[in-house]
Amino acid sequence: MPLAAGVDLQLADLSNKLIYAAMAVYLLAMFAHIFEWTFGSKGAVAVRSTEQATLAETVAATAPQGAKKVTVTVASAGGGTTTLTRTALADAGATVVTSGRGDEDQVDGLGAAGTSEKGDLAGRIAISLTVLGALLHIGGVLTRGLSVERWPWGNMYEFSCAFALTTVLAYLGLLVSGKKVRWLGLPVTVAVVLTLGLAVSVLYTESEQLVPALHSYWLAIHVSAAIMCGGAFYAAFAATALYLGKDWYDRRMAEGLTTGPFGTSASIWQRLPAASTLDKLSYRINALVFPLWTFTIIAGAIWAEAAWGKYWEWDPKETWSFITWVVYACYLHARATAGWKGRKAAYLALLAFACFLFNYYGVNIFVTGKHSYAGVG
Amino acid sequence: MSDTRTRPEDELSAERLSSAPTESDSPAGIGVLGWLRWTWRQLTSMRVALILLFLLSVAAIPGSLIPQNSQNSFKVETWKAAHKGITPVYEKLQLFDVYSSVWFSAIYLLLFISLAGCIIPRTWQFVGVLRAQPPAAPGNLTRMPVYAAWHSAADAKAVNAAAYQHLKRRGFRANLGNGAVASEKGYLREVGNLLFHFSLFALVAGFGWAGLASGQGGKLVIEGQGYSNTTTQLDDFTGSALYTSEDLDSFGFKLDGFTAKYQTSGDQMGSARQFTAHIRYWTGDDNTKLTKGDIEVNHPLEIGGSKVFLIGHGYAPVVTVRKADGTKVYSGPTAFLPQDGNLTSTGVIKVNDYGEKDGAKTQLGLNGFFLPTAAPNFEKTGPVSLFPDTADPALVLSAWAGDLRTNAGTPQNVYQLDTKGMTQLKVNGQPAIVKLKPGQGWTLPDNYGSVTFEGYQQWASFTVSHRPGNAVALTGAVCGILGLIGSLFVQRRRIWVRATATADGRTLVEVAGLARSESAKIAEELAEIAVDLQDEAPALDDEAPAFDEAPEDKPEHPADQDSKE
Numbered sequence: 001m002p003l004a005a006g007v008d009l010q011l012a013d014l015s016n017k018l019i020y021a022a023m024a025v026y027l028l029a030m031f032a033h034i035f036e037w038t039f040g041s042k043g044a045v046a047v048r049s050t051e052q053a054t055l056a057e058t059v060a061a062t063a064p065q066g067a068k069k070v071t072v073t074v075a076s077a078g079g080g081t082t083t084l085t086r087t088a089l090a091d092a093g094a095t096v097v098t099s100g101r102g103d104e105d106q107v108d109g110l111g112a113a114g115t116s117e118k119g120d121l122a123g124r125i126a127i128s129l130t131v132l133g134a135l136l137h138i139g140g141v142l143t144r145g146l147s148v149e150r151w152p153w154g155n156m157y158e159f160s161c162a163f164a165l166t167t168v169l170a171y172l173g174l175l176v177s178g179k180k181v182r183w184l185g186l187p188v189t190v191a192v193v194l195t196l197g198l199a200v201s202v203l204y205t206e207s208e209q210l211v212p213a214l215h216s217y218w219l220a221i222h223v224s225a226a227i228m229c230g231g232a233f234y235a236a237f238a239a240t241a242l243y244l245g246k247d248w249y250d251r252r253m254a255e256g257l258t259t260g261p262f263g264t265s266a267s268i269w270q271r272l273p274a275a276s277t278l279d280k281l282s283y284r285i286n287a288l289v290f291p292l293w294t295f296t297i298i299a300g301a302i303w304a305e306a307a308w309g310k311y312w313e314w315d316p317k318e319t320w321s322f323i324t325w326v327v328y329a330c331y332l333h334a335r336a337t338a339g340w341k342g343r344k345a346a347y348l349a350l351l352a353f354a355c356f357l358f359n360y361y362g363v364n365i366f367v368t369g370k371h372s373y374a375g376v377g
Numbered sequence: 378m379s380d381t382r383t384r385p386e387d388e389l390s391a392e393r394l395s396s397a398p399t400e401s402d403s404p405a406g407i408g409v410l411g412w413l414r415w416t417w418r419q420l421t422s423m424r425v426a427l428i429l430l431f432l433l434s435v436a437a438i439p440g441s442l443i444p445q446n447s448q449n450s451f452k453v454e455t456w457k458a459a460h461k462g463i464t465p466v467y468e469k470l471q472l473f474d475v476y477s478s479v480w481f482s483a484i485y486l487l488l489f490i491s492l493a494g495c496i497i498p499r500t501w502q503f504v505g506v507l508r509a510q511p512p513a514a515p516g517n518l519t520r521m522p523v524y525a526a527w528h529s530a531a532d533a534k535a536v537n538a539a540a541y542q543h544l545k546r547r548g549f550r551a552n553l554g555n556g557a558v559a560s561e562k563g564y565l566r567e568v569g570n571l572l573f574h575f576s577l578f579a580l581v582a583g584f585g586w587a588g589l590a591s592g593q594g595g596k597l598v599i600e601g602q603g604y605s606n607t608t609t610q611l612d613d614f615t616g617s618a619l620y621t622s623e624d625l626d627s628f629g630f631k632l633d634g635f636t637a638k639y640q641t642s643g644d645q646m647g648s649a650r651q652f653t654a655h656i657r658y659w660t661g662d663d664n665t666k667l668t669k670g671d672i673e674v675n676h677p678l679e680i681g682g683s684k685v686f687l688i689g690h691g692y693a694p695v696v697t698v699r700k701a702d703g704t705k706v707y708s709g710p711t712a713f714l715p716q717d718g719n720l721t722s723t724g725v726i727k728v729n730d731y732g733e734k735d736g737a738k739t740q741l742g743l744n745g746f747f748l749p750t751a752a753p754n755f756e757k758t759g760p761v762s763l764f765p766d767t768a769d770p771a772l773v774l775s776a777w778a779g780d781l782r783t784n785a786g787t788p789q790n791v792y793q794l795d796t797k798g799m800t801q802l803k804v805n806g807q808p809a810i811v812k813l814k815p816g817q818g819w820t821l822p823d824n825y826g827s828v829t830f831e832g833y834q835q836w837a838s839f840t841v842s843h844r845p846g847n848a849v850a851l852t853g854a855v856c857g858i859l860g861l862i863g864s865l866f867v868q869r870r871r872i873w874v875r876a877t878a879t880a881d882g883r884t885l886v887e888v889a890g891l892a893r894s895e896s897a898k899i900a901e902e903l904a905e906i907a908v909d910l911q912d913e914a915p916a917l918d919d920e921a922p923a924f925d926e927a928p929e930d931k932p933e934h935p936a937d938q939d940s941k942e
Contacts, residue, residue, distance in 0.1 A: 068908045068911040068912075068915075068916070069908075069916065070525050070527070070904050070907040070908050070911070071525060072523060072524065072525040072900050072903055072904050072907070073523070073524050073525070074522065074523050074900045075522040075523070082900075084900045084901070084904060085904075086901075086904035086905070086907075086908055208640060208648065209640065209648075209650050210650075215651075215673070215674065215675055216675040218675075287865045287866075288865075288866075290861065290865065291858055291861040291862050291865060294857065294858050294861055295858055298854045298855075298857075298858065301854070302851070303675075305847065306675050306676070306677060307674060307675045307686075308686065309593065309677065309684060309686045309840050309842040309844070310593075310842070310844070311847065311850065312584070313447070313448060314437075314440055314441075314445065314447065314448065314475075314476045315448065316441040316442075319437050319438075319440055319441040320441055322434075322437060323434040323437050323438065323441075326430055326431075326433055326434035326437075327431070327434050329430060330427055330430050330431050330434070332865075333423065333426070333427055333430070334427060337423050337424065337427065340424075340427070355434075363441070367441060367442065
């Protein structure tokens, strides 16, 4: 690969400013989410099922004569049922799907804002700010890459910026696809602000060309895949942690206690989705990312074969990505095994994410191996 | 809906959605055979497999924290020297060779036996499932996790036939019979699952083959010099059972030049930006037909069954040594080893054939530093280089005379001077040290002659690697990913449709589905099928269907239907 020209200092500088700006905007989004949770605590909680039932009735009533309509009952894990009504208009073939829940135990909370309008407004502001932050962030990562005309993930600073960006994009992607995940906003913005803060303060490196070891198109493939995995694994981690919290809260409620775990306000937990919803979400994300993580490791092995002559040498980075893979594999198996699913499987998911984090920060900083060029400074 | 069949029947059918083995905790019968059977059943159970998998990840940890012989035996020696007390314990526990240790091997061998014991019966079972028809509709469809029903005026038989067609069109394997349609889809889930686990065996086979039949050697070549792939020319060689030093692929190459470029500004100044070795190579015995080639980091060159990797590079100062009477006793480049990122390099020039001085046989040893960009003065820093490229090269030398002990019989490090039999040359009682620029000479004290620093050349070090089995491992890996995608993203589900004539002359259409609980889509799919089916079996408007039919019979569903993968 020919030596790229050099460094466009203006672009590199612009990139730094954009990253700082993005950080500031994320910080504001984080505060807005905090307001959302605070205001929401005054609102009433969990009226959704009746709300939805009314919606279903409305749809049923307004459907013209001759419309095809089916109501499906779905049993949920907790023993309750959900119904899903599908109405197809005779002429257009358009369908309307409504669902309502029959079981009070498994009901999803209303979200951070509860029924408070102020809280809802704060939440909307937070999302707008997150989108703005993401745009600045994309600009920052792009200009960083353009300033040296290469993929902007050659060291830990660049990798952290990209990792934070994929976390935000994964979250915004879920929102756009209509998933009710606004409750993820606070954990996401907190993580992103922390990651970026660490990146600009401790891990910062000037924009430069790469050492020869990184002159490979596998950089784009292997590292991009790793970054995407990181963002998604984090989202799944947040969901898992909240699942455990909610599950604990549910058990406390069953025991007749009035507060959440660690004396937290019950209203926080009420506003979160049902434990089973959280559990399912974290499983889905993890299951979605697991093949990609497998691919990341294999792409790394192929690159290692080209660079070092052996595709697997138990380099610390390789070892820890293997450990991470195995623990996630344990989680996926446990989730499908009687006696392990639920809480035990969730602990495995937390452990797997801890391995992923250690592989990133721990191995890069404390252990020297062949991946050391990705290190700090 | 006056069916009185009991739950176990339905659950049985639910269980068959997956061909996973059943678990049993109950101890075995009697005798050795019983115990063996019990052990085998335990080993192949999901719980033990999970524990083994988890153990494997834990067992991999020490290897990432303790230096490993397989990676850097030099680091292992340093570590051992620093931790003398604990070293024997670590050696007993094979902690310097974790990944080839008995305990690590035991874990993955058990894991693979467990896997085989699980996967092979499961494959046969799956073949059986493929050969059989989809399981017939359970008697009481309302017990299924997803359920819909309505009354229609259409003929029951016609509705069943229409349902069969709808399901077929949607890619379900369907079977029409006995007043109901049974159908199943998503077999790729199990195919993917089995494929993934089988490809793990392919991966391990690739690993194993590589371990048995691969070899790797290292060679340092100075610009202008050549190399042919024989054991005498290699600096070191690690072979294996099926690839020894006698099996080395026959080829060779000449290093014509080496290009290195470095960052010249900013906080990463001195970082390498490009390394390229320019070579001409030949294969077989004919070393006259030369082909040009470049080797870069990440871009090895495949020559005659081996791959040649660029591993490192450095400088080789060219030095001429003359005796006091002017006879040349040494001339040529000597490779010096880099000590830091700016290529401060150290090395030794051993003048074996100095001959006699003052009637006694003697030898000379020059201990030195090569500095590509020498610091202006060394008073505080010592001899160091400030930049890896040769902006201001200098050679710093001190000289020893006496016996080099190169013929002592023990292997000697070519980069170090054994000073046991030697005395350092001194001026006024102080060790004689000189800093030379290219072209400069140094007259040695005590009439030992002179040393001229003619210039320098670069050298490159290569790894020559012969590794079969890569294709097998890669195929295994790719199949593994495909299998994973199938087993994680495809949902296996069953849908049953049953249209029955009721006593009042209407037709009750029931649609029920069964899938793993992770899948929310089955309700959607079932609704779509039901809506489609209403073309042939329009719902009668006079009622809110389904639930009136058997309200007290309502779901005490087989919630655990996904209890096994």
